[in-house]
Amino acid sequence: MANVLQLRDVSVVRSGTTILDDVSWSVADGERWVILGRNGAGKSTLLQVASTQLHASSGRVDVLGETIGQSDVFELRPRIGFATSTLARRLPQNETVLNAVVTAAFAVTGRWNEDYEELDIRRARRVLAEWGLTDLADRNFGTLSDGEQKRVQIARSVMTDPELLLLDEPAASLDLGAREELIGLLGGYASSAAAPAIVMVTHHVEEIPVGFTHGLLIADGRIVSAGPLDEAITEASLESTFGLPVELSVSDGRFAARARRA
Numbered sequence: 089m090a091n092v093l094q095l096r097d098v099s100v101v102r103s104g105t106t107i108l109d110d111v112s113w114s115v116a117d118g119e120r121w122v123i124l125g126r127n128g129a130g131k132s133t134l135l136q137v138a139s140t141q142l143h144a145s146s147g148r149v150d151v152l153g154e155t156i157g158q159s160d161v162f163e164l165r166p167r168i169g170f171a172t173s174t175l176a177r178r179l180p181q182n183e184t185v186l187n188a189v190v191t192a193a194f195a196v197t198g199r200w201n202e203d204y205e206e207l208d209i210r211r212a213r214r215v216l217a218e219w220g221l222t223d224l225a226d227r228n229f230g231t232l233s234d235g236e237q238k239r240v241q242i243a244r245s246v247m248t249d250p251e252l253l254l255l256d257e258p259a260a261s262l263d264l265g266a267r268e269e270l271i272g273l274l275g276g277y278a279s280s281a282a283a284p285a286i287v288m289v290t291h292h293v294e295e296i297p298v299g300f301t302h303g304l305l306i307a308d309g310r311i312v313s314a315g316p317l318d319e320a321i322t323e324a325s326l327e328s329t330f331g332l333p334v335e336l337s338v339s340d341g342r343f344a345a346r347a348r349r350a
């Protein structure tokens with residue numbers, strides 16, 4: 089399978105601090121990756137590099153067959169879906185949910201004078217249905233709950249039919265019901281052969297949807313382990329990543345972890 093993302097010896101240094109340290113990693117078409125690591129480990133920075141929003145200080149980054157620094161990132165970006173709370177904050181609060189999603193077709197966050205095709209509207213309604221948002225299409229984005237807003241962010245990021253989907257902590261701050269609903273939807277999406285390659289950052293192994301195939305653990309900007317989920321996410325690798333003894337279990341494809349009692 090072709091690589092949709094390839095990092096070779098990538099480092100990111102900001103304000104004199106090394107945030108990513110010699111990272112080599114690739115994501116092939118059809119793979120669904122989860123990235124885990126402590127606060128400040130470099131997870132979001134890695135996603136920003138993958139999204140082309142941040143340039144590596146050294147090393148080589150290839151995204152969707154294009155080498156960053158040698159190609160036009162403005163042509164590349166519409167092919168990448170990226171859902172982060174930072175982008176979500178830019179969505180106008182008084183925009184309807186339908187508009188918040190359909191505007192992704194033009195890579196803008198507010199609906200002004202763009203001439204939307206009936207095709208775009210139809211696609212937006214289909215995406216809203218896929219993410220359980222049909223009944224909220226006419227509500228203002230700012231009136232939605234956190235869980236509903238998270239689903240709108242993802243719906244927006246898949247509106248353009250991306251070839252690579254990047255999700256930064258999509259389940260953060262959700263209650264149990266909203267989290268489980270989102271993980272179920274993500275699992276269904278990830279299991280579809282038509283879905284793009286996916287990379288999702290999360291803090292908890294409990295949030296890994298069924299259907300995800302690979303894991304990457306990162307600590308202090310360096311990869312601790314990377315590969316198929318059951319090889320990359322083990323008690324030993326979690327212990328190295330989080331710095332505490334961990335008890336890990338897997339049931340029906342879902343992971344659970346807690347500190348090992350002495």
Ligand SMILES: Nc1ncnc2c1ncn2[C@@H]1O[C@H](COP(=O)(O)OP(=O)(O)OP(=O)(O)O)[C@@H](O)[C@H]1O
Pocket residue numbers: 102103105107125126127128129130131132133134
């Ligand atoms: N512009 C910057 N200048 C200096 N340091 C930065 C800059 N941006 C980020 N950092 C630092 O880089 C490190 C990695 O940040 P990053 O956001 O990638 O971590 P993360 O793993 O996503 O963390 P979290 O789980 O808390 O979201 C952090 O220590 C952060 O303070």
